[in-house]
Amino acid sequence: MKIRIIYFLLAMLCCGTTIVWAQDDSFQVEDPLRAFEEQPSALEKFKFFFETSNRYEENSAYDWMDRVNADLSEATRNKDTAAIKAFEMMRAQLYYDLGSFQQSVSIANELYTKTTDEESDMLLLLLDLMDQNYGQLQLYDKQVEIRKKKKELGLTDQVYFYDIYANLGLYRKAMEDYIYDKKKTIDNTNLYEQAAYHNEVGKFLLMDKSAASALSYFKQAQGYIVVYNNDMTTVKTESEISQAKLLNGFIEGNIGKAHVLLTQYEEALPFLENGIGILNEQHKVIYRAEIFENTLYLALAHMELGNLRKAKEYLDRPWDISKPKLVLERNGLLAAYYDAMGDYRNQSLYLKRNVRLQDSINDKESTIRRQQMLAIVANEELDNSRQMIDDQRKQLEERKAELKAKDMRTNLVFISLVFTLLGFAGLVYAYLKSIKNQRLIAEQKHIIENSLTEKDSLLKEIHHRVKNNLQMVSSLLSLQTKNTRSKAAIEALEEGKTRVKAMALIHQKLYQNDDLSVIEMQGYIESLINSVQSVFKKGGHNINITIDAEGVELDIDRAIPFGLILNELVSNSFKYAFPEDDANGKIYIHIRKNGDGGFFEYTDNGIGMPDDVSDRENESMGIRLMRRLVNQLQSTLNIDRNADGVRFWFNFK
Structure with missing residues (x-):
């Protein structure tokens, strides 16, 4: 059972959960849907909708969808183009909040074609929503296009890709880019920004299997957000209070996950339960993945503590999410539970489900991720590549036109046959030459690889010997210290010995590293x-x-x-x-x-x-x-x- 649980943990670490923050709002009301209905115009309703982040506290997103659809029908009957566009934008956001990302992005794409560059506010809302939808759909190459488009339109000054790198599994690069981009812009006096920053860095470390370091960052984030929430000297809006509470929920859950990965199961339980409770209060479908992930960690912690019945209660909670990785992890835990209970029939059932599901997603996921990773990593060369492809396509079209004209002028079968034979001979010659070149390249590559291996071995041996020689010098200095009575001389010899050790340590680190060029x-x-x-x-x-x-x-x-x-x-x-x-x-x-x-x-x-x-x-x-x-x-x-x-x-x- 422990081996299967270890596999589960590895899968959880490779599957990051995207955090989507609530929209900022300037005011809150007790019954947002009724206040929405009372707005005098479509423009006022549009503004109210996107400025109210607590709109789902009293009424669900489905209630809002019914109201918006009714307003859209009336606007359609009145042929009010501006109102139609406003209500369609609200529908796209509602579909996103309900987890219908394909439907949301479809509406957003259609609206985008009808929106002019002068409507900058609407364009920014649309592009941000399309970006979020493509992220949920794991279409990261589309996200790159959206962000480049925002920069081209002047809607943003800088384009960041660290969240996409993390979703593609490049956690260390994502963290480095995030720290580089955020560290120079973050306000050190803003406790909320500090909490969000440390939580995000901790997430990258957690996904990179550095649970101890991640826990340190999460604890710092928790300290910042607690001080921020308890600060009575700063006036905060309802939206800021709500966002801080939401961030605290994510931080609590992340601390619990880190404790689980460090096998500190008792410590993990209250953090995971608090995180789930806070996220459940948001009444947003978009947070389900994070809630279910925390629930799986809770089940794992109880299972490791021997609370099998409690673990089963968490695993049997309503499961209305279709993310394959979370389904795989839940099935794996259920199989481990039935294994511990001696119910091998049910254990086999869930293991078979996982095998079928894994086989169905492996090829597609690996191909898509490989293509998208290439699109992200080669982002800077993308424009040049497209230009090159266009040039090659033009040249190919010109060549085809020339060949067609030549074929039309050529009526003699004999001449056509001669050209065909010559072309075939050229292909055979080129093929044989290509095989020869490939063999030469393979041989040269083998020689170069052997030379590099030998060179690395020699360099490691050199660094090892230099380190040993420096240690010999340090030992001689130690002997000299023992034979010296002068306090000043002893101090000088000790200082010299520490300097020699500092240099010896450099060479020790080099020959112990796979990369001999850096420390x-x-x-x-x-x-x-x-x-x-x-x-x-x-x-x-x-x-x-x-x-x-x-x-x-x-x-x-x-x-x-x-x-x-x-x-x-x-x-x-x-x-x-x-x-x-x-x-x-x-x-x-x-x-x-x-x-x-x-x-x-x-x-x-x-x-x-x-x-x-x-x-x-x-x-x-x-x-x-x-x-x-x-x-x-x-x-x-x-x-x-x-x-x-x-x-x-x-x-x-």
Whole structure:
């Protein structure tokens, strides 16, 4: 049963759930449908409809559809073109809210052909709705076209694709693009934006099977949204309160999922139940997928805790969603339940259902995803490719015309036969030559692959030997330390040893990596700090160290200077910044790449640097060494001293 449940978890991680936020509104009413009916014109009804996000609290979307259809019929009888367009737009939105995405996008496409460029508000609503529908229908190439169209029409300044990358399984690229795009625009003082940002990053990490890191981001998101909701100093509209509650529901569910993936089942239960409760209050069909996904995680948690009857209750809840992956996951859990109960007949029944369903979707899904992934990844080359295809089509048409004219002028069968034979001979020759070329290419490819493999092995061996030699130097320095009585000499030897270890660690990371060209800085810095702590024994163990270098990779020419710089800074903090071994000591290390360059920052909240440090800089080997290393990175070291500690920073290329 545990093996099947593991397969279920992997499937859940590969299936992201799209979050669709409610439309903003400027006012809320107790009975939105009655207020809608009382609006004096179609334009006022249109505005009221899209400005009221709580329209389904009193009446369902089906009630709204009946009212809008009645108004549309009256507008059609009166031949009121503007009113017809407004009510059709409302119908498209209602079909989307009801989960009828194909019907919604069909109406939206027809409306789009009747809307002029001057109707920018209507165009933006239509294109956004079409974008959301194509996302639900997994037609990601269509989403790309819609977003490019919005940019062409000047309705948006920037086109983003990170949500599409995530839906295609490119979770790490989606997260990198999202962080790059959002980090520079997010308002650090806006708690709601901070909560949404951390929740989204956590989702990417969860889908990328990094549950522990994802849980950390979800907890931060929860902290932001709790403070936002409890902030009584800021006046919030009903819409903002509703959106914050909805976001909290998604965050609660995500925290529960992360706990389940970390096998923390008891902790997961209240979060999943709260998330389901909040989403159910929205009365929107669009949130069903998220609700059912949380329900499946609840069933799994209860099953792992031995609460089989409770798990079965969740699995037997009304199931009116047709997403194949969720159906597969539910069937898998039901099969696991019947296996645990010894009911092998029902277990076999659900397993067979999964096999049939999986076989029916595998080929189609893989083909569609492969084509759409190509459309997304090659987005920048799409225009050039289309132009090339058009040119080739024109050339082909011209060639066909020439051949047709030639055939018409050629009446002699003998000449036609000669041309046919010559053409056949040319094809045979080209075919034989192609086979020969393919063989040569295959042989050359084999030789190149063998050479690359041998080269990688040699490079790893070189890095390994360099690391061993540097460790030998470190050992010699340790021996020399034991044979030295001078305190100053011992300190100098220890400093030299930590610098040698910093360089040795670079080479160790390189020969342990599959990619010999770059160093992953987050893991390297953690290993470096552990190495420095081992040298200082007791020093540094009460200090809270935060490292923000996730996803940053540097080549060896830049990694070695960084390692030596960090060695100097961390060693100085351990030795001088916290003389009382203060448990509240903090060190913050931040590295971020931006294109070909980047930014480095190091701070601690220790006692700071002496006031006369600028007079002794020329006598400090550490400062001189760091300045030279920063010069190697084509930058200048900046030092900020204050009463709360010290800060070093520089930009690098």
